[in-house]
Amino acid sequence: MLLTDDGGPDGADGTAGGADPGIAHVHGLGIDPADGALMVATHSGLFRIDEGRGGAVSRVGDSFQDTMGFTVAGPNHYLGSGHPDLAGFEAGQPGLLGLIESTDGGETWQPLSLAGEADFHGLAVVDETLYGWDSTSGGLMATTDHRSWETRSTVDLLGFAVDPSDADHVLLGSPTGLMKSTDGGRTWTSAEGPDLVSLSWNADAGLWGIDAGGQVWQGGEPGWEPAGRLAGEPHAFLATSDAFYTASADADGITTIYGSPDGEKWEPIFRDDG
Template sequence: MTRAKKVKQERRAQATPPPRPPRWRAGWLLPVAGVVAAILAGVLFWQTSRDREVAASEDGPVHVHGLGIDPADGVLFIATHAGLFRIGTGEDKAIRVGDRHQDTMGFTIVGPHRFLGSGHPDLQEMRDEGLPSRLGLIESTDAGASWQPISLSGEADFHVLRSAGQRVYGYDASNDRLLESADSGRTWRQLGQPGSIFDVAPDPSDSQRLVAVAGSEAEQGLYESRDAGRSWSRLGEQIALLAWPTPTRLYLLDGNGFVSRSPDGGRTFEPRGQLGGQPAALLAHGPEELYAALHDGTIKRSTDGGATWVTRSTP
C-alpha cells in the first residue's frame, strides 16, 4: 500500500480535530454575524473535504494559503492545506516537497532554503509523532524537506506570517493577537491591532511602519501604524491581500481579483489590472513581478505590476 493511500485511510479513521477560528482570507470578508456560521462551516469542511483535498493534492496544490520564492534558486513554493509544493524554473506543474501533508496556514521565506511556517499537522503525523494540533512557529532549513519547532508550539496558529530581515510578524488566529519577533521567531511581543487581522505588511524601508487589513465588521478596512504596531490609524475601507516589495510599491489584491498600487504607503491608489479569478494568496518578487494563487490552485504571474497576468501553473 502506498503512503498516499495509507494517509487517506488514516484520515478517514481519525476523529475530527477541534474546531479552529475561521480563516478570513479563505472566505474574504466575513461579517461578525457570520463568524459562528463560518466556524461551523469550517468544521464541516474539515470533516467532508479533507480526504478529497488530500487525494487531489497528490496531483497538485489545492486550497493555497501562501507563496514564496527561494532566493537560493528562484524556485516558487506553494503552501497549502495539505502540504508544501514547488514549481521549478521552466516548469509548469507543481510537485510535492517531501512527504508531509501538514496544513501550512502561515508561510514565509526568510533566506536561502530557510522557510517559516505555522498551522496544523497531518492527522497521521500528529498521532505518530505526538505533534500538537497547533504547530506554533516551525522552521525549515532545507527548502521544506523537513521542519523543526521554533516557538509557541501547541499555542499559536499563525494564519499570516510576514518577514522583514530578522523581524517576523504573525497573526495568531487562535488567540486573535498580532505578534512581532525581532530574532527570527525565537521570542515574541504582542502588538496592538485594529481588529482581527486579514493581512499585514511591513514597510520595507521603515521598521516602525506597518500596514494591515482588519477583517472584523466593526473595524474592517486598511490601517497603518507608525510606531511599530502600538497604535493604528485608518487609511481606507479596502479589504485586500497585501504585498509591499519597495517603499513606492504597495500592492492590494481584492476579493474580485482587482489589483491596485499605492506609491505612498496606502494613502492613494491607482488601478492596475484584474487577475481573472478569486485570489487566495499574493506574493511580490521585486517591484513589478507578482504571483497570485487562485482558490482552485491555479498560479498566475505578472511582470508589469499587476496590469496583465499569465498562468504559471494549473493544479
C-alpha cells in the same frame, strides 16, 4: 498575504495510502533566492513551481501539513505555521504548530516556539523583526529571536504587509478597511485606500494588494491605482522585484496560480485540474 481559516488533519498523509490532494487551496507564496523557484504553501503541504523548467510542479518533502502562515526568510530557509497532517497527529504533534522552521528548502520542519499555543495565519519578516498574526487570539505578535514573542495589539484583519524600509510601519486590510501603524503594530489608525484582502510589500516593486473581487492595486503617492484584474476569489498575493504572483479560484472555482511581469497582464502558470 491573505489570511484564511482552515485547520485539522486531512486523510492524505503521505504514508497511509490516501490520495494526494495536490495544491488545492493556497495559503502563501514566496520566491526562494537559492534558485528562484516559486514556493506554494497549501492546505496539504508545500509545493514548488520551477519556471526554469517550464513551470514544473512538485511536492516538497513528505509532510502534508496544513501550512497556514508562510514566509521565505532566506535561501532554502522558510518559516511557517499551521496544523499537522494525520501522520503528524499520530506522531504526537500538537494541533497548533506554533512557529516552525525549515532550513532545507521545505524537506523537513522543526518547531521553534509556541507549539500548541499559536496558529499564525500570516507571517512577515523585515530585518530582524518577524511579525505573525495568531488566529486563535487575534494577536499581532512580533519577535526578534523566533522564540520570545510580544503581542503588540489585538486586531481583526484579512491580510497585512510590513514596509521593507521600516519594520515599524505596518499596513493591514481589515473588515472595515485599511489600517496603518507606525509603531510596530501597537496602535492603529485608518488609512486611505481600497478594501484589500491580501497585501505584499517589496523593496523594489513597492506596495501592492488585491481586493475580494480580484482587482489588483498598486500603492504609493498620491494614492492607490488599479492595475490588472483576476476572476474569482484571491487566496494569496506576492510582489517581487521581477514579477508578481497570485493564487485565486478562477471563474470555475478551480485554484489557479497566475504570474505577471507588471501587475497588469496576468497569465496562468498552474491550474489545479486534479
